[in-house]
Amino acid sequence: MRNALKVSIVLLFSLLFHHANGQNPTTTIIMNGTIHIGDGQLIEEGVVVIEQGKIKEVGTSLKNLYKNARIIDAKGKHVYPGLVCMNNIMGLNEIDAIRSTHDYNEQGEMNPNVRSLIAYNTDSKILPTAMFNGILYTQPVPQGGMISGTSSLMKTQAWNWEDAVVKQDDGVHMYWPQFSSNHEEANTEAEKQQKNIETFFIDAKAYAAQKDLPFNARLDAMKGVLTGTKNLYIHTGEAKTMIRAITFLQQNYPNVKPVIVGGQDAYLIIDFLKTNKIPVVLSNIHRLPSRNAEGIDQPYVTPSQLQKAGIMMALSYEGSWESRNLAYLAGTAAAYGMDKEAALQAITLIPAQIMGVGDKIGSIEEGKEASILIANGDLLDMKSSSLFLVFIDGKEVDLKVEQVKLYERYLKKYQLD
Secondary structure: OHHHHHHHHHHHHHHHHHHHHOOOOOEEEEEEEEEEOOOOOEEEEEEEEEEOOEEEEEEOOOOOOOOOEEEEEOOOOEEEEOEEEEEEOEOOEOOOOOHHHEOOEOOOOEOOOOEOHHHOOOOOOHHHHHHHOOEEEEEEOOEOOOEEEEEEEEEOOOOOHHHHEEEEEEEEEEEOOOOOOOOHHHHHHHHHHHHHHHHHHHHHHHHHHOOOOOOOHHHHOOHHHHHOOOEEEEEEOOHHHHHHHHHHHHHHOOOOEEEEEEOOOHHHHHHHHHHOOOOEEEEOOOOOOOOOOOOOOHHHHHHHHHHHOOOOEEEEOOOOHHHHHHHHHHHHHHHOOOOHHHHHHOOOHHHHHHOOOOOOOOOOOOOOEOOEEEEOOOOOOOOOOOEEEEEEOOEEOOOOOHHHHHHHHHHHHOOOO
16 A cells, blocks of 8 residues: 555656656656566566666566656556567568468578578568567568578567567577388488488588688578577477487587477477476467377467476467467466466567577566557457557557558448447
């Protein structure tokens, strides 16, 4: 009660000062909302202060006096950090049925030098739909071949790709060949592909050790992977393939930082992943089980199994337009055994940490970028999830996206409002 009274007095003074001076506010204060920090903590009727694009304060009361501030009363609403969607092709794909709008697949088997960064289309009509559902950051990933290219972390709203980039070239993506117990011909091809990967790594290591060799874009792009300054994202869902790929890297390239992407069978090798401290990015848990012997709800249960075992686990949504449903993956994980704040963490702070920007985004903490969502209800529940306000780097974002404009247009046209 005392804290609430203190906040009210300070905010009243701020409002009076603002109107008396007729100045544009330089500070934004969000008050009375339920703050979901993003690191597992929850603050009821909390206060968040945004100043110069950064989070200045977070808590139950104000620490400082702000003479010129915009006040947002979030009573009854929920405040979240901006969501981070890993492993998708938003910004690289516009219309699935029109090939000329696809810019995510390159010819060739070994293309670590292909960068999604410069192909990212900030004018895409898909990005605003993702932002409208709370996704403020996305990791567009190149596809095709065995080593498909290098991803970057981007904002879903920006003027161009230079303004959108948050983490440039965060990691290289590799699709490890999968062996089969029933198809000898397929295994022969998989062995050939694995040998090609091993040879490519040998060449990349040799290239990195020599300084007088002619420039090779493909091999040069692997330097960060070999030194551990870039992640190596291993795309596979099969348990034996995960073990085979990680074992190969640990035995030959111990500085490499592997991250499993897909990971449908990760629950079968929990001890192996935990012992080797391998992060997992689970993709599209809204699916059927991988095999007949699994429980029908196994995809929904896997996130809680990994999280409770202490494995760094993020949730992701492949594809482009469908990636906007990321928050509902976390909601499903929460319904099947995962703590709700931990589920939120799997689409905010943990993805940011995996990509090396956990000190900048992913949670509502002092000093971080003020990329914040204010929701009218539970963001993870598709029935009550709707956004009230959105801030990216402290700037309010217009939520009237194309779909909302069309909705309002036809309401008026047919006099349905």
